[in-house]
Amino acid sequence: MAQVILKNIVKNYGKLEVVHSINLDVAHNEFVVLVGPSGCGKSTTLRMIAGLESISGGEIIIGDNVVNNLPPRDRNISMVFQNYALYPHMTVRENLGFSLKIAKRDQTEIDKSVDEASKILSLEDYMDRKPGALSGGQRQRVAMGRAIVRHPDVFLFDEPLSNLDAKLRAQMRVEIKKLHQKIQTTIIYVTHDQVEAMTLADRIVIMRDGNIEQQGSPTQVFENPINTFVATFIGSPPMNLLPGRVGKNMLEFSGGLILPIPIDFKDIVKPGQDIILGFRADHIMPVGHDLTIDGDSAMIEMSVGVSEPLGTETLLYTQLAGQEILAKMLRPRIVQDGETLTFNLDLGQCNLFDAVTQRNLR
Amino acid sequence: MNINRLSKLKSFFLKVSHHVTLFIAMSIICIPGLWIVLNSFRPTVDIMAKPPVWVPRGLNLDNYRAMFGGAGEGGVPVMQYFTNSLIISCTSTIIALFVGMAGGYAFARFRFKGKNAIFVGLLLTRAVPGVALSLPLFIVMAKTGIIDTHFGLILVYVAMNVPFTIWLIDGFFRQIPPDLAEAAEIDGCTRWQAFWKVEFPVAKAGVASAGIFAFLTSWNEYALASQLTRSTFSKTMPVGLRDFTSEFTINWGGMCALAVLLIIPALILTFIVQKHLISGLTFGGVKG
Ligand SMILES: Nc1ncnc2c1ncn2[C@@H]1O[C@H](COP(=O)(O)OP(=O)(O)O)[C@@H](O)[C@H]1O
Ligand SMILES: [Mg+2]
Numbered sequence: 001m002a003q004v005i006l007k008n009i010v011k012n013y014g015k016l017e018v019v020h021s022i023n024l025d026v027a028h029n030e031f032v033v034l035v036g037p038s039g040c041g042k043s044t045t046l047r048m049i050a051g052l053e054s055i056s057g058g059e060i061i062i063g064d065n066v067v068n069n070l071p072p073r074d075r076n077i078s079m080v081f082q083n084y085a086l087y088p089h090m091t092v093r094e095n096l097g098f099s100l101k102i103a104k105r106d107q108t109e110i111d112k113s114v115d116e117a118s119k120i121l122s123l124e125d126y127m128d129r130k131p132g133a134l135s136g137g138q139r140q141r142v143a144m145g146r147a148i149v150r151h152p153d154v155f156l157f158d159e160p161l162s163n164l165d166a167k168l169r170a171q172m173r174v175e176i177k178k179l180h181q182k183i184q185t186t187i188i189y190v191t192h193d194q195v196e197a198m199t200l201a202d203r204i205v206i207m208r209d210g211n212i213e214q215q216g217s218p219t220q221v222f223e224n225p226i227n228t229f230v231a232t233f234i235g236s237p238p239m240n241l242l243p244g245r246v247g248k249n250m251l252e253f254s255g256g257l258i259l260p261i262p263i264d265f266k267d268i269v270k271p272g273q274d275i276i277l278g279f280r281a282d283h284i285m286p287v288g289h290d291l292t293i294d295g296d297s298a299m300i301e302m303s304v305g306v307s308e309p310l311g312t313e314t315l316l317y318t319q320l321a322g323q324e325i326l327a328k329m330l331r332p333r334i335v336q337d338g339e340t341l342t343f344n345l346d347l348g349q350c351n352l353f354d355a356v357t358q359r360n361l362r
Numbered sequence: 363m364n365i366n367r368l369s370k371l372k373s374f375f376l377k378v379s380h381h382v383t384l385f386i387a388m389s390i391i392c393i394p395g396l397w398i399v400l401n402s403f404r405p406t407v408d409i410m411a412k413p414p415v416w417v418p419r420g421l422n423l424d425n426y427r428a429m430f431g432g433a434g435e436g437g438v439p440v441m442q443y444f445t446n447s448l449i450i451s452c453t454s455t456i457i458a459l460f461v462g463m464a465g466g467y468a469f470a471r472f473r474f475k476g477k478n479a480i481f482v483g484l485l486l487t488r489a490v491p492g493v494a495l496s497l498p499l500f501i502v503m504a505k506t507g508i509i510d511t512h513f514g515l516i517l518v519y520v521a522m523n524v525p526f527t528i529w530l531i532d533g534f535f536r537q538i539p540p541d542l543a544e545a546a547e548i549d550g551c552t553r554w555q556a557f558w559k560v561e562f563p564v565a566k567a568g569v570a571s572a573g574i575f576a577f578l579t580s581w582n583e584y585a586l587a588s589q590l591t592r593s594t595f596s597k598t599m600p601v602g603l604r605d606f607t608s609e610f611t612i613n614w615g616g617m618c619a620l621a622v623l624l625i626i627p628a629l630i631l632t633f634i635v636q637k638h639l640i641s642g643l644t645f646g647g648v649k650g
Binding site: 050051052071072073077078079081083085086087088089098099102103146150 | 539541542544545546547548549550551552555559560563564
């Protein structure tokens with residue numbers, strides 16, 4: 001059993017504070033993804049958990065022990081680095097067995113563990129090659145193999161897929177997910193790619209500027225973003241945002257656009273309040289090419305600037321109230337540039353954010 | 363068709379001129395060395411002949427025989443000089459390498475106050491010509507009583523080589539991503555183990571090349587050694603060359619023979635280590 005608990009963790013580099021008192025509970029066997037734009041302190045946080053970076057304040061607990069002052073080797077963790085960090089002078093076999101050799105296990109045991117790991121990651125054919133003679137994806141697998149041979153309590157991944165091309169990345173994503181099912185260990189995974197976060201995580205932790213903005217299951221953060229940052233960061237394409245103002249029982253936007261107040265927010269907003277309306281492309285679709293909407297909806301006429309056919313659906317770039325808006329067309333037909341269409345906006349799926357604090361009003 | 367022939371001809375001439383240029387350049391570099399080897403097997407008449415005798419004739423081992431012979435027949439204590447050179451060069455190289463590894467690692471990995479200033483300062487010490495230091499060194503060593511000892515010369519060569527080894531080894535450690543040592547630490551190593559089991563083997567090529575340079579510098583150094591060594595007990599091979607000059611004559615043949623003995627170990631060492639230099643640097647453990 002190894003849960004990981006961060007209590008008020010702070011990191012300073014000299015006078016500069018880059019991680020501001022964050023709290024995080026990772027349960028045993030949970031797959032937690034730290035996601036956020038680059039420079040937000042994800043790696044720093046992960047490296048503090050690994051023991052590669054000292055902790056300026058707070059407490060880190062792995063299993064049942066406070067590990068603040070333990071060196072990495074005493075924390076029983078494994079880490080996969082962004083650039084793999086394979087030992088270039090050792091063969092794949094030696095790379096995999098290195099940790100066990102350092103731990104002075106006997107050779108038969110090492111061989112057994114290495115074979116097991118190589119089978120899980122299908123590395124059998126490369127065992128006697130040096131890392132220099134492997135492709136990116138193979139190196140990636142060796143790095144993961146090196147992490148699993150030790151049966152650690154916690155796996156740490158720092159952007160493990162960002163050096164791979166798109167196709168391989170999608171493939172490795174699935175492999176990592178399978179790996180988690182097979183070996184049942186706590187995983188903390190860092191990425192700046194929200195697709196990876198959404199697909200892999202049991203729980204997503206969104207970070208910005210050294211703070212945790214929101215955490216929750218992928219659906220939770222997707223459907224109920226706590227603020228406009230999360231709304232635009234999670235999900236592809238990002239959520240559409242329309243700044244406006246609350247009028248008498250309605251929302252007013254520039255250019256004379258008027259929309260009803262979504263029902264969930266009726267009692268929350270006050271007339272005169274500046275708000276931002278947020279909705280995803282999936283919730284604004286041309287009539288006849290949409291899903292049935294239960295609840296309130298609004299009809300809007302917009303002319304299409306550019307369309308992007310993706311096969312099963314088409315993305316439509318349009319203008320609304322002076323903002324660029326992205327809409328989606330299901331069962332697509334060919335759309336002429338400049339064509340005017342009537343769109344159905346699903347009000348039940350809309351979010352309202354406070355224009356000043358940028359926080360979700362829900 | 364015509365154009366094809368022309369471009370073929372052109373590339374042929376380019377290739378020929380390429381080889382000719384290369385040959386001339388290599389001749390300029392190699393002929394003095396080969397001349398020394400040749401002269402070491404020649405009688406003095408041929409060495410001094412004007413115009414020079416290009417085609418070797420009457421080669422013999424007389425110069426070598428005389429050199430290893432008794433003092434009366436122009437012999438010099440070659441074995442003693444050789445041992446002195448070996449002791450001094452090897453010891454100073456090993457020390458310079460260890461200091462260089464410690465220093466180079468520190469410069470490559472750690473942040474500390476005045477790092478750049480210290481680094482530049484180290485290199486600046488090499489801007490002072492060694493000979494300019496010979497008199498002060500002579501006085502200091504005479505006062506402390508380490509003149510004419512192995513220890514004194516080792517000290518001087520370590521001081522001469524350390525800035526260079528630090529600089530070179532620093533460059534190699536810089537190329538090794540810190541992630542490697544961190545991965546090793548996570549795999550259960552202490553800092554110390556991480557260095558010796560991962561970073562050192564990867565940087566081995568750099569350490570080896572620093573070693574060659576340090577060794578050759580000490581092995582060939584003449585200016586300081588000629589001032590700081592006096593007796594057979596500490597004279598190095600380059601200084602020994604001077605034994606062949608007397609008041610009115612210079613024994614060129616003997617000098618060349620000793621010079622050949624001087625060159626051989628350096629050549630052998632370079633050949634041995636060269637393999638490491640080429641095969642050593644196989645990165646790829648990290649993203650290429
Ligand atoms: N050694 C360091 N010294 C000073 N600042 C650092 C150091 N390492 C990282 N930082 C800063 O800390 C912040 C967080 O970095 P990091 O955790 O690497 O971000 P990311 O989320 O992209 O992984 C960045 O603004 C970075 O500039
Ligand atoms: Mg990072």
